[in-house]
Amino acid sequence: MQTKVPLSSRAAVTVLFILVAIYFVFPLYWLVVSAFKTNAQLFQYIQPWFPPHLSIIKNLVELFSYNSGEFTRWIANSFIYAGASALGATLFATMAGYSFAKYDYPWMRTIFWIILGSIFVPVTALVLPVFVLMESLHLINTYWGVILPSLVSPFGVYLTRIYADQGVPDAILEAARIDGASEWTVFWRIASRLLAPATATVFLITFVGTWNNFFLPLVVLNSSSKFPAILGLNLWNSLNAEGHAKLMYNMVITGAVVATIPLAISFILLQRYWRFGLTSGSVTG
Amino acid sequence: MSVRTGTDSASGIAAQARQNVNIKRHLYALMFILPFLVVFIGFYVIPIIIGFHLALFVSVFGTNHFVWFQNFINVFTDPDFYRGLLTVLLFAVIQIPFMVLFALLIAFVLNTRLVKGSKIFRFLVFLPYAVPGVISALLWGYLYTPGISPIVGALRHMGLSNFTFLGPGVVLISIMNIVTWEWTGYNSIVFNSSLQAQPVELDEAATIEGATWWQVVSRIKFPLLLPTVFLVLIFSVVGSLQLFNEPFIISSLTSLPYYYTPNMYIYNEAFSFGNLNYAAALSFVLALFTFLASFLLMRYALPKRGNS
Numbered sequence: 001m002q003t004k005v006p007l008s009s010r011a012a013v014t015v016l017f018i019l020v021a022i023y024f025v026f027p028l029y030w031l032v033v034s035a036f037k038t039n040a041q042l043f044q045y046i047q048p049w050f051p052p053h054l055s056i057i058k059n060l061v062e063l064f065s066y067n068s069g070e071f072t073r074w075i076a077n078s079f080i081y082a083g084a085s086a087l088g089a090t091l092f093a094t095m096a097g098y099s100f101a102k103y104d105y106p107w108m109r110t111i112f113w114i115i116l117g118s119i120f121v122p123v124t125a126l127v128l129p130v131f132v133l134m135e136s137l138h139l140i141n142t143y144w145g146v147i148l149p150s151l152v153s154p155f156g157v158y159l160t161r162i163y164a165d166q167g168v169p170d171a172i173l174e175a176a177r178i179d180g181a182s183e184w185t186v187f188w189r190i191a192s193r194l195l196a197p198a199t200a201t202v203f204l205i206t207f208v209g210t211w212n213n214f215f216l217p218l219v220v221l222n223s224s225s226k227f228p229a230i231l232g233l234n235l236w237n238s239l240n241a242e243g244h245a246k247l248m249y250n251m252v253i254t255g256a257v258v259a260t261i262p263l264a265i266s267f268i269l270l271q272r273y274w275r276f277g278l279t280s281g282s283v284t285g
Numbered sequence: 286m287s288v289r290t291g292t293d294s295a296s297g298i299a300a301q302a303r304q305n306v307n308i309k310r311h312l313y314a315l316m317f318i319l320p321f322l323v324v325f326i327g328f329y330v331i332p333i334i335i336g337f338h339l340a341l342f343v344s345v346f347g348t349n350h351f352v353w354f355q356n357f358i359n360v361f362t363d364p365d366f367y368r369g370l371l372t373v374l375l376f377a378v379i380q381i382p383f384m385v386l387f388a389l390l391i392a393f394v395l396n397t398r399l400v401k402g403s404k405i406f407r408f409l410v411f412l413p414y415a416v417p418g419v420i421s422a423l424l425w426g427y428l429y430t431p432g433i434s435p436i437v438g439a440l441r442h443m444g445l446s447n448f449t450f451l452g453p454g455v456v457l458i459s460i461m462n463i464v465t466w467e468w469t470g471y472n473s474i475v476f477n478s479s480l481q482a483q484p485v486e487l488d489e490a491a492t493i494e495g496a497t498w499w500q501v502v503s504r505i506k507f508p509l510l511l512p513t514v515f516l517v518l519i520f521s522v523v524g525s526l527q528l529f530n531e532p533f534i535i536s537s538l539t540s541l542p543y544y545y546t547p548n549m550y551i552y553n554e555a556f557s558f559g560n561l562n563y564a565a566a567l568s569f570v571l572a573l574f575t576f577l578a579s580f581l582l583m584r585y586a587l588p589k590r591g592n593s
Contacts, residue, residue: 010399010400013394014400017394017400017406021409021410024413024466024469024470025409027424027425027466028412028413028416028424030424031424034427042433046433046435047438088324091320092320092321093321095317096317096321096322098317099313099317099318103310103311103313103314105311108318111318115325118329120575120576120579121329121333121572121576122526122571122572124529125568125569125572126328126332126333128336128551128561129339130332131555132332132335132336133331133332133335148324148327148328149332152324152325183309183310187317211417212418214418214419214529214530215529215530218552219552219556233419234534238537242537252423253427259420260416260417267411267414
């Protein structure tokens with residue numbers, strides 16, 4: 001398609017867009033460059049380029065070994081929280097979304113609408129009551145305290161439902177039933193395969209959601225050995241700001257890069273699933 | 286016996302079998318949603334009930350007294366709550382229109398291929414969304430801190446020696462900038478995917494008829510995009526009312542009041558001052574306002590279906 005736009009305004013738009021790109025990329029560029037600097041260099045060479053002697057290895061060693069490797073533990077915790085939550089949430093949401101799409105009995109519709117409505121309940125409004133619930137279940141400061149509430153993904157149910165409506169033809173399911181397959185087999189052998197793109201998207205969304213979650217672990221966890229990476233970095237940063245600990249800007253910065261890498265990789269590798277999650281969000285309008 | 290009764294009982298058995306299959310299907314339908322329902326009720330519905338119950342009490346020296354709706358009445362007359370609410374409303378009124386226009390601009394330019402290399406550009410714009418919100422806040426926090434930030438350094442070098450991103454009047458704008466940086470790319474991709482789903486015949490026809498870029502965008506593409514724009518608006522309003530991570534992180538760099546946003550007030554009330562009952566009431570009222578805001582937007586601002 002060729003729209004009528006004069007060359008001069010095309011050039012202007014291009015320049016504008018380069019500035020826009022710089023706005024979005026510069027902070028990340030600064031973060032990566034800063035991970036190559038020592039604490040002293042962060043303040044001496046504030047220019048956003050690489051310092052004379054690169055200290056990335058030294059920073060990484062310090063990051064992963066400081067305080068008997070607490071950051072290593074935080075990253076492992078993040079994988080545990082995000083992995084377990086995403087696995088459970090995806091399984092539950094896929095089964096439920098499939099059921100809502102393919103059985104569709106009148107009594108189910110009310111339940112579905114309640115679930116859909118809950119997408120609009122601000123999650124932070126739940127954090128405090130969840131804290132009280134976890135306290136009465138003695139799950140404060142445990143892995144379960146973070147994982148159990150993260151198993152609920154109403155958006156995942158919705159996403160799977162709209163995908164199953166189109167992506168899983170009734171005829172295939174009916175053919176399998178005539179061949180004598182049970183409902184259980186129909187789901188696991190046939191439907192689950194057809195649902196794979198939706199499942200991958202739900203997994204990705206719940207994994208990243210839990211990895212990035214701050215408010216819930218902040219409230220539920222109180223010993224730093226249980227912290228996920230995000231919470232740990234916040235702890236270091238506030239110690240830093242209060243001047244309690246030794247200066248560790250370099251470690252917070254290097255840690256921030258390390259804690260972002262798994263997500264960045266998932267975005268690059270799984271772009272098509274992300275786009276699916278995004279478009280299904282916009283289709284609802 | 287005649288053949289007739291035989292077929293009658295056979296169809297009776299068939300009906301019975303169909304009924305069995307039907308009951309079985311209902312049971313399977315239930316079984317598939319059951320695991321989700323259990324966690325949904327356990328960690329969504331029950332907390333809401335617990336929170337409401339909690340909000341009906343006050344705790345005096347460790348014993349709970351039932352006070353009906355006194356906590357809610359107190360919230361509605363609490364100036365600190367309104368100060369926080371005012372902050373997030375101010376935030377929403379300025380940041381959301383700016384971000385949405387910014388995202389629309391990017392989406393339209395990408396969609397109508399006004400610039401070359403739009404694939405790389407789309408990737409770069411989307412990149413901040415891949416960064417955890419707390420890390421974005423930490424990162425920008427450093428870029429706001431004199432001594433370590435090249436931006437503050439450059440501004441001071443240019444003669445603005447007293448310039449600060451973290452002063453009382455400026456800090457809200459600095460927080461707006463963090464949120465804009467995080468979400469503009471995401472929203473522009475949402476707009477872009479919605480634009481790609483639009484029929485191409487319309488704007489091809491318009492272009493052949495001699496319509497300019499701006500006419501195609503403003504008369505054809507934008508009206509078709511409106512439902513998506515409103516959806517983004519609603520989610521942004523909900524997000525603004527819940528603002529927590531960014532001001533919470535920034536509050537370690539500069540002093541912000543404990544009630545700076547409603548969620549910071551809730552957190553501090555519960556965990557700095559130990560008043561869970563009042564914090565629960567605050568949570569409820571905030572959820573109520575959020576619901577109200579999204580309901581009003583949906584009711585009155587959303588374009589009616591069929592008009593577009």
